[in-house]
Amino acid sequence: MTQAPQRLVARTTPLDLPDATSDPATLLDLLPRHAPLSWVRRGDGLVGWGEAARIEVASAAQLDEAHARWAEQLGRTTTDDAVRVPGTGPVAFGSFAFDPTSPAGGVLVVPSVVVGRRGDVAWVTTISPEGEQPATPPTLTELLAAAAEPVTAPGTVTLSDGSLTREAWCDVVARAVKEIHAGTVDKVVLARDVHARTEAPVDPRWLLGRLADEYSTCWTFSVDGLVGATPELLVRSERGLVISRVLAGTVRRTGHDADDLARAAQLSHSSKDLEEHEYAVASVARSLEPFCASTNVPETPFVLHLPNVLHLATDVTGVLADGVSSLTLAGALHPTAAVCGTPTDEARELIRHIEQLDRARYAGPVGWVGADGDGEWGIALRSAEIAPATGDAGSHDLRLFAGCGIVAASVPADELAETEAKLEPMRYALGG
Numbered sequence: 001m002t003q004a005p006q007r008l009v010a011r012t013t014p015l016d017l018p019d020a021t022s023d024p025a026t027l028l029d030l031l032p033r034h035a036p037l038s039w040v041r042r043g044d045g046l047v048g049w050g051e052a053a054r055i056e057v058a059s060a061a062q063l064d065e066a067h068a069r070w071a072e073q074l075g076r077t078t079t080d081d082a083v084r085v086p087g088t089g090p091v092a093f094g095s096f097a098f099d100p101t102s103p104a105g106g107v108l109v110v111p112s113v114v115v116g117r118r119g120d121v122a123w124v125t126t127i128s129p130e131g132e133q134p135a136t137p138p139t140l141t142e143l144l145a146a147a148a149e150p151v152t153a154p155g156t157v158t159l160s161d162g163s164l165t166r167e168a169w170c171d172v173v174a175r176a177v178k179e180i181h182a183g184t185v186d187k188v189v190l191a192r193d194v195h196a197r198t199e200a201p202v203d204p205r206w207l208l209g210r211l212a213d214e215y216s217t218c219w220t221f222s223v224d225g226l227v228g229a230t231p232e233l234l235v236r237s238e239r240g241l242v243i244s245r246v247l248a249g250t251v252r253r254t255g256h257d258a259d260d261l262a263r264a265a266q267l268s269h270s271s272k273d274l275e276e277h278e279y280a281v282a283s284v285a286r287s288l289e290p291f292c293a294s295t296n297v298p299e300t301p302f303v304l305h306l307p308n309v310l311h312l313a314t315d316v317t318g319v320l321a322d323g324v325s326s327l328t329l330a331g332a333l334h335p336t337a338a339v340c341g342t343p344t345d346e347a348r349e350l351i352r353h354i355e356q357l358d359r360a361r362y363a364g365p366v367g368w369v370g371a372d373g374d375g376e377w378g379i380a381l382r383s384a385e386i387a388p389a390t391g392d393a394g395s396h397d398l399r400l401f402a403g404c405g406i407v408a409a410s411v412p413a414d415e416l417a418e419t420e421a422k423l424e425p426m427r428y429a430l431g432g
């Protein structure tokens with residue numbers, strides 16, 4: 001029998017934080033080096049540290065179990081919330097494996113301190129065992145003093161092959177194209193990993209700061225050793241409204257504005273990319289529908305400009321029929337055809353069969369959930385997993401991941417180049 005969760009007290013008070021437009025990094029500046037938690041975009045969002053509670057589940061298929069155990073924890077949590085906006089009160093940061101059979105499983109971490117910002121409202125939440133709560137909430141000066149340990153650079157970074165060489169990965173893509181022609185699937189997403197070894201121990205805050213600076217329109221996340229900046233929102237659920245930002249169909253940017261505009265125009269007319277995109281939108285719309293009184297699925301995608309790539313993008317929105325947790329929604333939406341394929345089950349089987357990679361929590365749901373079930377879950381892309389440190393020294397090893405959608409017209413060498421473009425954010429994060 002599992003033990004009942006510990007009784008907790010969550011207290012949220014306003015915080016006087018500098019304005020996000022003048023200093024978008026402030027939230028990240030508060031983080032300690034050890035096990036930082038983050039979900040930040042354009043200076044807004046949540047950061048957290050410490051561990052008031054931890055809920056571990058066996059796999060991504062168990063987001064419902066994570067929801068049930070989070071509800072159980074909330075039943076034993078007293079809340080005093082003086083701010084009352086999404087993200088105040090008790091929250092949990094989470095990350096779940098892509099494949100339910102992966103040993104990586106899933107986790108919800110309830111931090112002992114959360115600092116959040118939403119426009120000009122900022123707050124701090126402390127979550128502590130009953131009877132142990134601080135007499136007064138921490139001030140900004142105290143928070144900054146606690147995070148005073150300087151951020152350190154990783155030094156020289158050596159990259160090497162992950163589970164497959166580049167050539168072997170191209171062979172896997174060629175095999176997938178054959179399977180598509182044979183009718184096994186319409187689309188399958190294949191990923192590869194690259195190993196990085198750093199000269200100095202990895203300070204996750206170094207990575208987060210660089211990602212947030214360069215990829216400011218992405219969600220910069222850090223949960224349990226998984227760090228990245230994802231442009232893809234699996235689901236945001238807030239006061240009965242849901243949105244999912246679907247991406248699929250990609251070209252590399254050239255760095256020249258005129259050329260990039262021409263590429264954006266080409267992308268929005270490319271039948272191969274539009275086909276890839278359509279599968280992803282359809283899978284999201286289909287999964288959201290049962291939970292919604294109404295949905296809106298735009299007919300044509302827009303082009304999302306990121307520093308490294310251009311993506312076809314569609315924002316699918318809906319009005320929820322009744323209260324359902326963002327964890328349940330994330331569980332229903334995952335895996336979308338943007339990271340798995342179409343049809344889902346056949347594509348997942350094909351990935352298991354040919355990809356030769358444990359994706360672990362890459363391409364799985366990552367984000368946060370609040371006490372009312374609202375929350376934001378991204379797809380953990382443009383990310384790396386920091387290997388657990390042995391001893392106190394910190395880790396020197398990371399696995400970087402990238403993948404792309406394969407359809408009948410895909411060419412292996414082009415797909416390899418696309419993965420290289422998608423590895424760029426994490427390579428950039430390690431540099432400097």
Ligand SMILES: C=C(O[C@@H]1C=C(C(=O)O)C=C[C@H]1O)C(=O)O
Binds near residue numbers: 248
């Ligand atoms: C799988 C990744 O990206 C996904 C695949 C895309 C594509 O195939 O065009 C585009 C965006 C993401 O949905 C990744 O970044 O690793």
